[in-house]
Amino acid sequence: MREMINMIVVLTALTAFSGGLLATVQSGTQVQIENQVLKFQKAPAIKNIFPDATNDPLAERFSVKAQDIELQIFPGVLADGSKVIAFETKGTGFGGPIGLMVGINLDTDKIVDVRVTTHSETPGIGTRAKDDLSFVAQFAGQGMDVDFALKGDGGIIDAMSGATVTSKGVSIAAIQAKEIYQKLKPEIVKQLK
């Protein structure tokens, strides 16, 4: 009995200590990690979505808060003068959350382009969502009245063969982006002026 209690106490104390240590490191590095993600994931994604932006969407980013959703918006102005915004949503893939940067044209309500940002998908399989642009290209130019579900679920998106879960994660993120955009558009337009 004594031995049993000893084991439980030691293991509990050890896990509690490690939890505390990790929480400390996590909170200490959080800001720095967010900066790195911004620099190495979001910035290239936005650059790919709006290659001809005449402003700096990263520097002009702002937060919108409405209907219990807080969202970071990257506003852009394209070469032809149209106003666009980009923001990130998350879907669940095979190895955890998949971030999807979605660029939407505010004038026409159409998606300009999308790019996968942070993910932990299987190299060579799920990572095609990020590296092979033919999958995300399906979202480009689509309006807000289109169903972004996979074809098997009644939508319009062709899943990548062998990476259905990843495809679904991206599609869920896109559907979420559509919902958020429809809810927050008035607020975003107000803040842009």
Added chain:
Amino acid sequence: MAQSLAKEFTKGLWAEIPPFRLVLGLCPVLAVTKSVENGIGMGVATTFVLVFSNFLISLLRNIIPSKVRIACYVVIIATFVTIVELLMQAYTYELFLKLGIFIPLIVVNCIVLGRAEAFASKNGPVLSIADGLGIGLGFTLSLAALGAVRELLGNGTLTIWEGLPVFGMGPGFIPFQFMIEAPGAFVGLGLMLCMMNLVGKK
């Protein structure tokens, strides 16, 4: 004391150099040695985990009950691996992207658990740190060496971190593409094991 310290430290560099002598920890050795830079990054991350987990396990060696020791070791190792992962995300994000899944996989690297079980649980903290440093440095050197061979033959370059000079094989060199793919890892490792045995033969 100083003599045994030096002995524990240097054994990891030759006599017990992990991938070539103990033939342990082969998963990262095969997977991340596409370039010298990746090899060194992985080696340094593993060394960090080794040193700290060895130190803590050695401090707690008389408190940890022997029946749950493996569970305790894994908790300690996993904690330090997560810390390394967070630190790499915060300060060397590009390297973190390249190494990807192999950083969290340090938890199941048998070198780390092996040193905990075979050394840190029986020796004092200072000796354990020396052992962790030595084995870690040996692991880093092995990864860098294999990475150098593979990168030089497979890509014709030798990149060592940003800002430092890049050596190339010259314009006439046609790289063996397969050396930076998976089969090249096996061939490279096999050749290096063979050379190590040849040199170390008595």
